[in-house]
Amino acid sequence: MIEPLIVLVVLLGLIGLGAPIFLALGAAGMLGLYMARGLMALFFGPTSLFAQLNSFELLALPLFVLMGNFLSATPVGENLYRAAALWFSRVRGGLAVATVGASTMFGAVSGVSIAGVAAIGSIAVPQMLARGYSQRLAAGSVVSSGALAMLIPPSVPLIIYGAVSGVSVSDLFIGGILPGLLLAFVLASYIWIRATLNPSEAPLEHAGPPDWGARLRSLGRLWHAALLVGVVLGVIYTGVATPSEAGAFGALGAMALAGLVFRSLTWARLWEILASSARISGAILLIMGCARIFGDYLNLIRLPDAVSQGLTQTGLPPFAILMLVMVALLVLGMLVDAVSLIVVTTPILLPLIVTLGYDPLWFGIILVMNLEMAVITPPVGLNLYTLKAVAPVLPIETIIRSVLPFVILQFAVLTLFVLVPGMALWLPGLAP
Amino acid sequence: MGGLSAILHAGGALALAFIMLTIGYDALMRHFFAQATSWSMEVNAFLLVYLALVPAAETLRRGEQIGIGILAENAGPGVQRMLRIIVGLVGVIFCAALTWRGAIMSFDAFSYGERVSSSFGTPMWIPYALIPLGFSVLGMQFILIMLGGSGREKSPRLDGGAF
Amino acid sequence: NVMLTAVSYLPPSYADLAYGSQGFVDRVNEAEGNAVTIDYHDSARLVSADEQLPALRSGTVDLMFHTTSYITRSLPILGVLGLPGVVGSLYENPDRLRRDGPLFALIESELQKQGLTCLTLGGGIMEPEYIWSVESAPITSLDDIQGKKIRLVSFEASAALEHFGAAPVRVPSSELYIALERGTVDAAVANISTINGRSVQEQVKYAYRLPVTAFAIGAFMTTRRWDALPDDARETLIQAAEWFDEDSARAANQDWFRDKYWPEFKEGGLEVTDPTEAELAEFDAINADVRQVWLDEVGPEVGRQAIDLALGGGA
Ligand code: NA
Ligand code: NA
Numbered sequence: 047m048i049e050p051l052i053v054l055v056v057l058l059g060l061i062g063l064g065a066p067i068f069l070a071l072g073a074a075g076m077l078g079l080y081m082a083r084g085l086m087a088l089f090f091g092p093t094s095l096f097a098q099l100n101s102f103e104l105l106a107l108p109l110f111v112l113m114g115n116f117l118s119a120t121p122v123g124e125n126l127y128r129a130a131a132l133w134f135s136r137v138r139g140g141l142a143v144a145t146v147g148a149s150t151m152f153g154a155v156s157g158v159s160i161a162g163v164a165a166i167g168s169i170a171v172p173q174m175l176a177r178g179y180s181q182r183l184a185a186g187s188v189v190s191s192g193a194l195a196m197l198i199p200p201s202v203p204l205i206i207y208g209a210v211s212g213v214s215v216s217d218l219f220i221g222g223i224l225p226g227l228l229l230a231f232v233l234a235s236y237i238w239i240r241a242t243l244n245p246s247e248a249p250l251e252h253a254g255p256p257d258w259g260a261r262l263r264s265l266g267r268l269w270h271a272a273l274l275v276g277v278v279l280g281v282i283y284t285g286v287a288t289p290s291e292a293g294a295f296g297a298l299g300a301m302a303l304a305g306l307v308f309r310s311l312t313w314a315r316l317w318e319i320l321a322s323s324a325r326i327s328g329a330i331l332l333i334m335g336c337a338r339i340f341g342d343y344l345n346l347i348r349l350p351d352a353v354s355q356g357l358t359q360t361g362l363p364p365f366a367i368l369m370l371v372m373v374a375l376l377v378l379g380m381l382v383d384a385v386s387l388i389v390v391t392t393p394i395l396l397p398l399i400v401t402l403g404y405d406p407l408w409f410g411i412i413l414v415m416n417l418e419m420a421v422i423t424p425p426v427g428l429n430l431y432t433l434k435a436v437a438p439v440l441p442i443e444t445i446i447r448s449v450l451p452f453v454i455l456q457f458a459v460l461t462l463f464v465l466v467p468g469m470a471l472w473l474p475g476l477a478p
Numbered sequence: 479m480g481g482l483s484a485i486l487h488a489g490g491a492l493a494l495a496f497i498m499l500t501i502g503y504d505a506l507m508r509h510f511f512a513q514a515t516s517w518s519m520e521v522n523a524f525l526l527v528y529l530a531l532v533p534a535a536e537t538l539r540r541g542e543q544i545g546i547g548i549l550a551e552n553a554g555p556g557v558q559r560m561l562r563i564i565v566g567l568v569g570v571i572f573c574a575a576l577t578w579r580g581a582i583m584s585f586d587a588f589s590y591g592e593r594v595s596s597s598f599g600t601p602m603w604i605p606y607a608l609i610p611l612g613f614s615v616l617g618m619q620f621i622l623i624m625l626g627g628s629g630r631e632k633s634p635r636l637d638g639g640a641f
Numbered sequence: 642n643v644m645l646t647a648v649s650y651l652p653p654s655y656a657d658l659a660y661g662s663q664g665f666v667d668r669v670n671e672a673e674g675n676a677v678t679i680d681y682h683d684s685a686r687l688v689s690a691d692e693q694l695p696a697l698r699s700g701t702v703d704l705m706f707h708t709t710s711y712i713t714r715s716l717p718i719l720g721v722l723g724l725p726g727v728v729g730s731l732y733e734n735p736d737r738l739r740r741d742g743p744l745f746a747l748i749e750s751e752l753q754k755q756g757l758t759c760l761t762l763g764g765g766i767m768e769p770e771y772i773w774s775v776e777s778a779p780i781t782s783l784d785d786i787q788g789k790k791i792r793l794v795s796f797e798a799s800a801a802l803e804h805f806g807a808a809p810v811r812v813p814s815s816e817l818y819i820a821l822e823r824g825t826v827d828a829a830v831a832n833i834s835t836i837n838g839r840s841v842q843e844q845v846k847y848a849y850r851l852p853v854t855a856f857a858i859g860a861f862m863t864t865r866r867w868d869a870l871p872d873d874a875r876e877t878l879i880q881a882a883e884w885f886d887e888d889s890a891r892a893a894n895q896d897w898f899r900d901k902y903w904p905e906f907k908e909g910g911l912e913v914t915d916p917t918e919a920e921l922a923e924f925d926a927i928n929a930d931v932r933q934v935w936l937d938e939v940g941p942e943v944g945r946q947a948i949d950l951a952l953g954g955g956a
Contacts, residue, residue: 066543097689285823294501324490331530512808519811597799
């Protein structure tokens with residue numbers, strides 16, 4: 047098994063040398079395919095890339111990037127964070143906590159995590175940095191909370207798990223609510239504690255007693271944001287649009303705000319917003335496409351299968367096996383994208399899980415909690431690159447470093463749900 | 479080269495506007511008039527491939543393709559030049575491979591008359607052709623980077639990595 | 642020993658539809674003599690459904706299991722397996738599609754012209770795609786179709802239901818569940834396997850068993866690759882194909898759909914309506930134009946012959 051090691055070294059080496067991430071993933075994947083099957087296998091390059099990108103569900107990404115960029119031509123983000131700063135004036139890290147709250151709400155609209163990172167990140171990061179927040183706190187709060195969209199329904203990963211496992215999608219959706227909200231609470235609490243212990247990371251803007259006049263006035267400037275959120279949520283809950291399509295209404299609404307309400311949209315500005323949104327979305331999509339080439343190389347040599355298979359043959363006590371499964375999923379999650387992780391590991395691991403006496407519904411929730419970490423761990427961590435694309439002022443190294451404490455927390459919460467399976471099954475058990 | 483790259487870049491902006499307008503239109507027509515288009519879902523999914531590949535060269539030229547540039551940033555000019563050549567060379571080979579296999583894929587789809595088996599039925603050679611188109615221009619951009627004569631004249635690094 | 646790379650986009654969890662391909666692979670890999678081994682990649686991990694045919698043609702994949710509805714517009718002869726007015730009768734008489742019968746021979750000879758060899762089409766089509774509707778927009782007759790937003794994919798299904806005033810809608814299958822839940826669409830045309838696989842039975846209340854369209858699952862190779870195989874490898878594959886022909890569609894239609902899903906769904910409150918003879922006759926008659934479009938595409942002579950054979954006429 048020397049070839050996979052060479053491929054991994056090439057991947058990390060190219061990233062280290064400063065190659066674009068898409069090139070590192072794509073070239074390492076193509077090299078692997080070539081070593082495994084010769085010249086013929088290079089054909090997997092275009093088919094894998096095309097298959098990954100030719101996906102209607104992914105349209106949410108460019109549309110929410112576009113929405114964020116239209117909003118940056120308006121004071122909507124500024125107004126939101128000014129209000130948050132006034133209302134949370136005595137809460138350390140209040141703006142980052144508010145960002146986690148915004149991502150949680152966005153999670154109820156979107157079923158994939160990168161769309162939330164794109165929409166929230168482009169607004170939240172500049173605002174937090176302008177108010178003196180550290181880059182790491184700003185980045186970590188956005189990338190980690192953006193992933194909550196996969197747990198809080200609607201959720202594309204849970205739908206895919208439902209298809210692969212046969213578990214009811216509505217039960218999975220209900221099961222995702224509690225861990226999603228608990229994770230949001232834990233992330234917010236961590237931010238508050240961290241900001242309290244280290245005030246320089248999150249300065250308080252308005253010291254002194256709360257200014258109720260200013261607080262109430264700030265609410266009056268929130269109607270634009272409220273309207274936009276109402277439109278995006280409204281089109282989904284009334285059935286006008288599917289979650290993938292809702293981004294179009296978000297983008298159209300933001301364009302209307304910029305053009306008609308704030309009159310800040312000249313033709314030149316409109317063009318620049320469209321062009322930069324296309325470049326940003328394209329950069330993220332290209333990484334996704336090339337990640338699939340790399341992932342399909344791993345699939346061809348059956349690496350995820352081998353890892354999963356190995357786990358079923360350890361002969362350890364159930365709890366030890368479960369924790370090994372979690373660690374293996376964490377490591378696989380660094381290399382493989384979210385959908386592949388579900389599709390490849392579930393058929394092999396689920397029988398093992400059931401044999402150990404656990405509920406397939408529970409495992410679905412646990413698996414998606416693993417994905418929360420997979421999307422923020424390098425080298426294949428799409429939330430990281432999405433934030434970099436929409437908030438270019440943040441160095442990618444800083445974004446990557448920022449996630450470490452959040453991953454540790456998420457793993458801790460995951461361990462809790464592994465130890466107490468009843469927690470994930472409690473809400474679905476209440477449903478009729 | 480710069481001209482072609484700029485045209486493709488403008489095409490990306492237009493594609494994005496098209497996606498936003500047609501998805502909104504399709505959903506509204508479906509909901510209020512029970513008249514959805516047969517093509518919106520199919521064409522817009524193909525436009526994602528377009529967005530990823532067609533503006534890619536211009537994005538690379540501007541140094542906006544995401545990468546980790548810490549090594550290049552702290553290296554001397556000689557090492558920087560070497561890194562540029564190594565990465566540029568890998569980029570050219572990668573793009574050549576995808577252009578070559580992508581062109582065969584598109585040509586085969588054309589000669590066998592492959593289409594999406596939907597009511598709209600897009601001929602597959604058209605979206606497949608985006609692969610050789612995008613990667614050939616991207617490959618040329620890597621050549622320019624290798625030669626050191628492209629974009630990024632001023633600083634060796636924006637925020638987005640070495641290129 | 643020859644190694645063949647085989648793909649199927651279906652995951653093993655679709656046990657109904659994937660039963661045949663998995664059994665085929667197992668039979669080949671466990672066959673005596675070890676003339677051929679299959680390296681099998683399912684779940685669309687290596688190649689997605691839409692790229693299976695290009696991958697087969699390019700030679701990166703040697704054998705593909707495919708659902709015919711994905712490739713009817715690339716391989717028009719397969720369209721006969723989904724024609725409104727034909728699928729009802731073809732489903733009732735699965736023997737007509739057996740690999741030793743004249744319809745299979747006709748399809749096979751047409752595919753040969755496009756460089757492909759079909760080993761089997763499962764010994765019959767899968768249960769047809771029916772209309773599944775939500776409680777607030779019931780479809781239990783042809784008249785109910787008027788004005789309903791119906792999720793469907795193929796040209797045949799779209800044209801067939803537009804005759805009755807349906808508004809065809811495209812929604813990705815991953816969002817079908819939410820689309821029905823939120824009223825984005827009122828109904829879906831789908832095979833029962835899709836309903837079960839996407840838990841759609843949780844959202845729909847009515848099944849109207851109008852045979853709108855259908856598909857078969859077959860095993861395909863390029864003729865070039867097939868001809869290059871040694872005789873003993875071909876023999877092993879044919880034996881597996883014969884088993885597949887005997888069991889693939891039969892197991893799905895009977896063991897899963899008839900004996901498992903339908904009773905479960907009815908138990909869960911699904912109301913099932915079968916079309917009347919008059920409705921079936923009306924549906925078949927009005928769709929003559931859909932069949933004509935297909936005849937024009939595939940060539941009238943071959944097309945008529947295929948339809949005749951599918952309807953039980955002589956060759
Ligand atoms: Na969600
Ligand atoms: Na990762």
